[in-house]
Amino acid sequence: MNDRLSTLRLFVRAARVGNFSSAGRELGLSQPSASRLIATLEEEVGARLFSRTTRAVTLTEAGATYLMRVEAILAALDEADHEARGTGELRGSLRVGTSSSFVLREIIPRLPAFLKQHATLKIELVANDRYQDLVTEGIDVAFRFGPLPDSSAMARKIIHLPRILMASPDYLRERGTPTTPSDLAHHSVIIGPAHPSPTFSFRKDGRVTSVRVDSQLAITINEGATASAVAGLGIAASSENSARAELAAGQLVRVLPDWDFGSMEVNALFVGGKTIKPAARAFADFLLRELRPPRRELARFSGPPESVSVRPNQ
Template sequence: MDKLLWMRCFVRAVETGSFSAVARELGIGQPNVSRHVAALEKSLGTRLLHRSTRQMVATAEGQRYYAQARQALDIIGEAEAQAHGQQDPHGLLRIACPESIGTELLIPALPDFLRRYPHVDVEFRLGDAYIDLVAEGIDIAIRGGKLRDSTLRARCVGQSARICVASRTYLKQRGTPLEPGDLAAHDCIMYTLLAAGNDSWPFRDGDRKVSGRMRLNSLDGIRRAVLNDLGIAYLPAWMVTEELQSGELVALLTAHGAPPVPVNVLYSAERRLPQRAAVFIEFIAQVLAKVPGLVRDDGAS
């Protein structure tokens, strides 16, 4: 009975979504992968995967087992590597981050990271919605705002300034707000995933209620909406640096801006941080330090 092989088959099946992919990776044939996962389920007395002709997803029990099994395999893999004298980071690094940060800041810098660490593979989970790192086997997540989850640890890798923006066409049609209170007369493009609620925006002298006809769960979607003259947006400054320089967008209420929002790299306080994750955190801290609109902890821009 090779329970370690069963675990590897299950973990990679969750990560690839395919028994065929696992079979090719391990060189053992798809029927064997299926039998190994079935044997693991039998030994545990629970169903780990829901299988159909179209997809394969982990059950609730499977998600919990996956997180712990993946951590165990990571520890075993690092122990084996060290025993063979391999000190370089290795393995699959799973990262969750907002789509805007992932596509515009991290992925363009990724070739350099992959050259530095040739034995690390990277998987991104892009999206603005909250993800349970432990349940879904995520190594690290990048999120803006203050840490509210006591099961996580955080490293601040920058401060994101926020700015109100609108297109020249919108302002020509609707006028330019001069005070935060003037926003009540404007179409404000709402971000539905704000932790504090999506009907108020923070300013230096307090929050202001805002409203509008457009609501989105994506910051990149909001940027595209404001570029299409749909209203006023409140966005991270780094996202609109080029549009402000080109004149496509106009900065508003700059004298009333709220303090910058921390940009944190989060990871589970309950599990050991893999070496591949530790080196990636250092790498992205260097990448973000060079981004206009982000501010380092020392207050330099």
């Protein structure tokens, strides 16, 4: 392994994992060989790309800029190879970033069908309830919730997920069932990522009603908010999809079902400049087809998927 292209792939892996040994091992290299190749690359580039310590390596400012350019080049090469094959076969690796709830509830159940179509593709799911930095964490495609700020990166609108309120039957028996939004002021409302603000707004018959709720419990992961509602700790907000199983099992029931509580926009966010990795584009298209509502329900959502501009590190 001594060609420039292979060295660039090694550089990208080292930047992603923060370790020459791990990156080299993935590519069949010893740690000394990986370190030597990176040092040679730095000499050829004429800049120090990594800061080195005994425990890890981190990108320098020049290295971070170089990574963005190199990943765009490698993505363009992958695209060329993909088109040349003409078979639709996806190869290599795909790194997907999203929330823990979305990966558990929506991605993993659908993953067998996608992997069956692309048996030579390797997927790494990076799941947590904070926004991953797409560049420094090497995310090829990330799924984001809510409106996205303007920037130069590309995103694909996947779907709008209706937002609902829900509580356990035991909680509602003990505390009563709200019939209007103003009733929420007398309930314990769980604050979670689906609605982090204590002010809740509803729409009905063309009128907007807002209420400020009291919260004894706040939690940063959506699965935790759902579990807390099941445990009878209060009323929680979530997307309808994220609580489908608990609602079907009767562990949770909808609260204020006749009031429109809005929806959460889901976007697929890409890195790599104007060149999107073929596997990233294919996976976003796959989820779009899987999650798109039946034609009779399309009027509930705000139009077809579209490209928008967003920040690459959000």
